[in-house]
Amino acid sequence: MNTNHRQTVCQRGDLAGGQFVEFSLSDGTGGRDEQTGFVFEREGRLYAYLNRCPHLGIELNWMPGRFMDPDNCFIQCANHAALFIPENGQCIAGPCQGDTLTSLEVTEDNGAVLVRLPV
Template structure:
């Protein structure tokens, strides 16, 4: 397991980008649940953010691709609008323990 961040750096309804070696990740705290994905649009393979740590749409309900505006559900990473409906962001399993967000590096290696 690898420590990604502490919960105090990922407030509710906030997204944040992380760089681990040459892998870029996005984490979102939605309603107290943490979701982590590979920072890569399944349509074009490009990073998702508009600018650093800006992954969410204006209403903070979806992850939005800056390249073409595709919207992905935060809870499961499925594209619900844009050029790649039904395609999925690559989810990285995580767990929260004692205020820290942990990811499994072996699952990350399998995802890329």
């Protein structure tokens, strides 16, 4: 697998107003496409994670683009309500407390938001 492959997932403007954008990861070979992730902006910085809860390895959200808790402070898993710090993915409450989401390197290039495939 080409681990240097970067993939455009959205435009920066798509993240305005606290929007989360979900995407599927491709390894650049036209093959595997099974991993999903999400990207968002918080206080001017971009963050991206695999959409996989460390508790059971399933996707965090039930509703498209909905990842935050009702107070808009933490990423919340819809399955068993684990809470994660948006800036580092650390679980601070719930069945996977102490684990972290898998972060993805995210960059911006001419308004396009790109993520790097996980190793």
